[in-house]
Amino acid sequence: MTVVAVIAGVLLTAAAVITSYRVLAGPSTLDRVVGIDSLMAIAAAGLAVWAAYSNDTSVIPAIVALSLVGFLGSAAVSRFRVRDDR
């Protein structure tokens, strides 16, 4: 199980790093929203991998909270944002 957790952690960390490049460099606000939404999903996946690795189920409510807050943030920003000049 340790090997699986290490490989999954490396893949998810690399995914988070190259997604945060899109968050920093995205030309418009919508690209940053897409990147933040993807980062939320990656964080939830990382917490799930940690819960499976350590048999510690106290982080599982945080996965539900991350999913809820990610949806609310993305929906609110993409609905009520102001058009940026390009």
Add this chain to the structure above:
Amino acid sequence: MSVWEWISAVLILSGSALAFTAAIGIVRFPDTLTRMHAATKPQVVGLVLILIGTGIDIRHDINVWMLVLTGLFTIITAPVVAHLIGRTAYREQRHRDGLF
């Protein structure tokens, strides 16, 4: 390792690989709509695979139902976010009118 642990390991590794693929797509694709496409479908499938793998691994615990709840909520809300982002992006991309 038992059979359940092997199934859980395969699901977790597949989900991590799909999340990595989605991140590559987000960085490499040229347009907001295609980035939105890469951010929703492989990302959601990868997250659901990881949640199923975790639920199989901790199957003697009541918190499995919270993982099921998270998976259902993700499957329900991902098309809503994708629809909102795609609608806003399509409305604002007036400079690409001649391409279609």
